[in-house]
Amino acid sequence: MKFTESLWQENADIYEKILKHPFILELASGSLSIDRFSFYIYQDSLYLNEFATALAVTGTKAPVSKDKLTFLSFAQNALLVEGLLHENYMDSLPKQDQKGASPSALAYTQYLLATSSLKPYAVSAAALLPCFWIYKRVGDHILAHQAANNPYQNWINTYAGEEFAQSVSQMLALVDGIAAQSTVAERDSMRQAYRKATQYEYMFWDSAYHLEKWPV
Numbered sequence: 001m002k003f004t005e006s007l008w009q010e011n012a013d014i015y016e017k018i019l020k021h022p023f024i025l026e027l028a029s030g031s032l033s034i035d036r037f038s039f040y041i042y043q044d045s046l047y048l049n050e051f052a053t054a055l056a057v058t059g060t061k062a063p064v065s066k067d068k069l070t071f072l073s074f075a076q077n078a079l080l081v082e083g084l085l086h087e088n089y090m091d092s093l094p095k096q097d098q099k100g101a102s103p104s105a106l107a108y109t110q111y112l113l114a115t116s117s118l119k120p121y122a123v124s125a126a127a128l129l130p131c132f133w134i135y136k137r138v139g140d141h142i143l144a145h146q147a148a149n150n151p152y153q154n155w156i157n158t159y160a161g162e163e164f165a166q167s168v169s170q171m172l173a174l175v176d177g178i179a180a181q182s183t184v185a186e187r188d189s190m191r192q193a194y195r196k197a198t199q200y201e202y203m204f205w206d207s208a209y210h211l212e213k214w215p216v
C-alpha cells in the first residue's frame with residue numbers, strides 16, 4: 001500500500017467527522033448563512049497567505065530542483081487564489097468583522113509555519129498534504145451531493161476542479177517519493193504531522209461555523 005493511502009486510512013475518522021459537520025452539510029445544500037461563509041472566506045484568505053509562505057519555505061528544503069519548483073508553484077497558486085477570494089468575496093464581510101485570524105485559524109497557520117521552518121523536509125511536506133487532499137475529497141463529495149443552484153458553486157468548482165486535482169496528484173506523488181526514502185522513525189514523524197494538520201482542517205471548518213472569537 002502507498003504511504004499516502006495508509007495516511008488516508010489512519011485518518012478516515014476525522015474525514016468522516018468533516019463530512020458530517022454542519023458547515024459542510026450546509027455548504028452542499030446551499031443553506032449555509034452568508035455570515036458564516038464570509039467569515040470562512042476572510043479567515044481562508046489570511047490562511048492562504050501563510051500557507052503560501054509555508055509552501056515556499058518547504059520548497060527551499062527540497063533536495064532536487066524539480067520538487068523545489070513544484071512547491072514554489074504551489075505557493076504562487078495559493079497567493080493567486082487568495083487574491084481572487086479578496087476580489088470576489090471580501091466586500092460581503094463588514095470591515096468590523098475583519099479583525100485578523102481566529103484562534104483556531106491562527107493555531108493552524110502557526111503550526112504550518114513552525115513545522116516548515118524548524119522540521120525536516122519530509123515532515124513539512126506531510127504537514128502540508130491534508131490542505132490539498134482533504135479539500136479535494138471534500139470538494140468532490142460536495143459536488144456529488146450538492147443542491148442545484150447552489151450559491152457557493154464557485155467555491156465548489158474550485159476544489160472539485162481539474163486544475164486543483166492535478167496539484168493534489170503532484171503533492172501525493174511527492175510525499176510518497178519522500179516516504180520511500182525515509183526511515184521508519186521519519187515516517188512516524190510524517191504520520192504525526194499529517195494527523196495534526198488533519199485535526200486543524202476539522203477545526204478550521206468548525207471555528208468558521210461558530211464564528212469563533214477571541215475570548216478577550
Ligand SMILES: Cc1ncc(CO)c(N)n1
Pocket residue numbers: 044047048130131132135201204
Ligand atoms: C484551511 C484550508 N485548507 C486547505 C485549503 C486548500 O488550499 C484552503 N483553501 N483552506
